[in-house]
Amino acid sequence: MPPRDPEENRLTRRIGRYAxxxxxxxxxxARVAGARLMGRDxxxxxxxxxxxxxxxxxxxxxxxxxxxxxxxPDLLPEEFAAELRTLQSAAPPxxxxxxxxxxxxxxxxxWEQRFARFDREPSxxxxxxxxxxxxxxxxxxxxxxxxxxxMQSAVEADLSQLGVILALQRRFNxxxxxxxxxxxxxxxxxxxxxxxxEAQNMRLYGIALRDEPLVNVPEPEDELSSRRLxxxxxxxxxxxxxxxxHSLEERNRIATALFRAWWVPFARHGIIHGDPHLGNxxxxxxxxxxxxxxxxxxINLLDFGCIRIFSPVFVAGVVDLYHGFLNDDRDLIVRAYxxxxxxxxxxxxxxxxxxxxxxxxxxxxDDRVRTIADGVKPMEYGRKEVWKVKQGLKSAKPIxxxxxxxxxxxxxxxxxxxxxxxxxxxxxxxxxxxAIEDFDIAKLERRQAxxxxxxxxx
Numbered sequence: 001m002p003p004r005d006p007e008e009n010r011l012t013r014r015i016g017r018y019a020x021x022x023x024x025x026x027x028x029x030a031r032v033a034g035a036r037l038m039g040r041d042x043x044x045x046x047x048x049x050x051x052x053x054x055x056x057x058x059x060x061x062x063x064x065x066x067x068x069x070x071x072x073p074d075l076l077p078e079e080f081a082a083e084l085r086t087l088q089s090a091a092p093p094x095x096x097x098x099x100x101x102x103x104x105x106x107x108x109x110x111w112e113q114r115f116a117r118f119d120r121e122p123s124x125x126x127x128x129x130x131x132x133x134x135x136x137x138x139x140x141x142x143x144x145x146x147x148x149x150x151m152q153s154a155v156e157a158d159l160s161q162l163g164v165i166l167a168l169q170r171r172f173n174x175x176x177x178x179x180x181x182x183x184x185x186x187x188x189x190x191x192x193x194x195x196x197x198e199a200q201n202m203r204l205y206g207i208a209l210r211d212e213p214l215v216n217v218p219e220p221e222d223e224l225s226s227r228r229l230x231x232x233x234x235x236x237x238x239x240x241x242x243x244x245x246h247s248l249e250e251r252n253r254i255a256t257a258l259f260r261a262w263w264v265p266f267a268r269h270g271i272i273h274g275d276p277h278l279g280n281x282x283x284x285x286x287x288x289x290x291x292x293x294x295x296x297x298x299i300n301l302l303d304f305g306c307i308r309i310f311s312p313v314f315v316a317g318v319v320d321l322y323h324g325f326l327n328d329d330r331d332l333i334v335r336a337y338x339x340x341x342x343x344x345x346x347x348x349x350x351x352x353x354x355x356x357x358x359x360x361x362x363x364x365x366d367d368r369v370r371t372i373a374d375g376v377k378p379m380e381y382g383r384k385e386v387w388k389v390k391q392g393l394k395s396a397k398p399i400x401x402x403x404x405x406x407x408x409x410x411x412x413x414x415x416x417x418x419x420x421x422x423x424x425x426x427x428x429x430x431x432x433x434x435a436i437e438d439f440d441i442a443k444l445e446r447r448q449a450x451x452x453x454x455x456x457x458x
Contacts, residue, residue, distance in 0.1 A: 093125045094148060099132065102146045106229040114224060118144070126279070128192060128305070133234060141234035142221060145195065151228075152193055159186045175393035177400040184403040188274065192305035195230035197457075201304035202232065204455035205273070208265035214257035214298035216284060235300040237282025243296060244421060250296050254283055255424030256431065257299040262415050263435040270315045270448045274407035275306040276414030278421070308407045309452070312444045313339050318408075319439050322432070325361055341402030349399060352392035359385040360412050363428040370428070372419040381420065 099120055103111045112118060115134045122130040123143075128151055134142040162185065166178045191197055199220035206217045216235055224231035243254055258281065265271045273280070279302075286297040317339030324332035330350075337345055337353060359382060363372050373381045393399070452458040 093122045093130050094146075096120045098149065099146065102149075102229065106226040107224065115142075124279075126303070134231070136221070136224075141236075142224070143218065143232050143234045144224070145230040145232075147193070147195065147228040155189055155193060159189065162186070175396065175398055177398050179400065180403040181401055181406050184406045188306055188308070188407065194227055195225060196227050198230055198305045199225055199232075200456045201307040204269070204271065204307070204451055204457060205265060205301060205304060207451045207454055208269045208271060209261065209301075212260055212264060214253070215261045216298065216300045218300070218302070235282065235284065235302070237284045237300045240278055240281045240283055240299070240418070241421070243283055244423075246296070248423075248425060251422045252424050252426055254296050254299060255419055255422045255426055258415065258418055259426070259428070259431050260435070261299060261301060262411065263432060266310070266315065267319075267435045267439055268444065268447060269451050270310040270312055270444055272308050272310070272408065272411045273301065273304070273306070274308045274411050275303060276411050276418060277303075278418060281418075306407070308404070308411075309448075309457070310404055310408075312441050312448065314341075314404050314408075315444060316439075316441045319436055321357060322361060322364060322436070325358060325365055340405055342405075343400060344397070346396070348392075348396050352389055352396060355385055355388045355392065360409075360416075363416075364432045365429060367429040368427060369425055371423060371425055372416050372428075378420050381416075 099122075103118075107114060114137065116137050116139065117135040119133045121132075123133050124131040129145050129147040132144045132146065134144050136142055162182055166182055199222065202218060202220050206219065209215045209217055218232040218235050221231040221233070240254065243251060262273060262276070265273075282300045282302060283296045284298055284300055286295040317336040320332050320339065321336035323329065324336055333354065334345065334350060337350065342349075342353070363370065363374070366374070449458065
């Protein structure tokens with residue numbers, strides 16, 4: 001019988017986490033309930049700031065869940081969503097003692113002999129782990145991602161408290177049934193704990209983007225990886241945020257790379273990168289340049305923990321909706337929503353869904369060079385549509401958001417946010433049309449099955 005994993009969902013760790021999360025989130029819930037009884041506005045800015053402070057202080061999984069919730073339109077009051085969007089994903093790095101223990105646990109007592117060099121100080125920190133630079137015995141530059149201790153316990157404790165947040169949502173907006181949202185977030189976050197699965201996701205994206213010169217994907221090193229240690233090739237690059245003041249031509253090149261990195265795998269393999277955080281990309285420079293300013297050649301994708309694999313039918317729904325809007329074909333639009341998993345659709349609900357969908361699709365339908373916001377101030381972008389959806393839902397019957405829709409919508413919003421930062425001016429219609437030009441559901445089924453098998457995910 002193998003020895004018991006000392007970090008395997010420790011009950012004592014979970015209880016401690018329950019207490020801290022429950023006290024922080026529950027305190028906000030109590031104040032919100034009191035406001036409701038007294039007839040005050042539920043979306044009080046003080047309550048919003050308190051919730052953000054409670055979650056931000058904990059770091060880790062629940063904070064990540066809160067960030068995802070903040071990107072779903074009209075799920076939370078704007079005051080709450082704005083506060084949650086300010087939360088940072090980075091947790092304080094763990095010290096050398098943790099690094100030594102983790103590496104010994106994953107690769108054995110002689111782990112250092114398996115590297116030509118290993119930097120004990122982390123080069124980056126995130127919500128679930130930290131990254132160290134290393135060099136293989138063969139001279140290959142590597143990145144080693146080490147998962148923080150007791151993350152499984154933290155995830156399970158935080159998921160149990162996710163119900164508290166969703167209960168708050170139901171007070172704010174009972175028109176949206178969040179049952180499936182909770183299930184989806186739980187499943188995706190549990191997947192992120194398994195770095196072996198992330199290695200498979202990475203391999204899957206390498207297959208999906210192998211013919212894209214604007215996008216680089218690292219390669220996993222299976223012999224130096226485990227469930228809590230992911231070793232991959234190191235990709236040199238500069239932070240995407242450092243290019244916001246570069247020329248329009250350079251910003252457009254980065255934006256094109258991002259757009260293709262997102263839409264090509266989705267249209268051709270039914271997968272999306274579900275965490276479009278600015279820190280999950282870096283920019284690599286053009287080959288052959290020496291000195292001077294960095295000239296962007298494309299982007300590196302750096303994190304593959306939150307990858308969503310969609311059914312070909314769902315992907316077909318996305319394409320259907322595009323053609324439905326483009327050709328003013330209501331039957332095709334309705335078929336798209338059915339393919340996404342929406343139930344009990346009425347004409348009223350379809351019209352409400354169309355408000356948000358037309359907003360998301362607008363840059364893809366407009367056959368001209370434009371920015372994502374097209375003249376609308378970034379802070380105002382989408383607010384009018386959210387308000388219309390909110391008003392429409394008040395008179396409609398409750399609507400259940402399908403599971404697969406959650407990360408699709410989050411990724412689309414996240415990608416749009418990056419485009420807003422870059423102030424890119426592109427013909428998004430043309431790039432999208434190229435991505436889906438040979439779309440065929442049967443062809444997608446075959447291509448997806450082959451790629452999943454090659455990546456070890458079938």
